[in-house]
Amino acid sequence: MESKIEDLPDILEVDDIRSYLGISKTAAYNLVKSGEFHVVKVGRIFRIPKKSFQTWLQGND
Known part of the structure; x- marks a missing residue:
């Protein structure tokens, strides 16, 4: 099942981004930083x- 951006909470955590983009925890933290x-x-x-x-x-932008 594919997740939709609308299903995400208004305030995201790093794990939300990791899961949504299908990337590793390290990659998610690098992106956030x-x-x-x-x-x-x-x-x-x-x-x-x-x-x-x-x-x-x-x-x-």
Whole structure:
């Protein structure tokens, strides 16, 4: 079953991105740390607004 972006929560975790893109945990953390989209770091935890991730995924600035 293919997941849809609409099914993801409004605030993503690294594992949500890993699962959605079908990439490794290391690759997901590297992507989150790359600065390609807005990330909020709370302590040691990364949170990513779905809208920011979706904009990046669609190639929009």
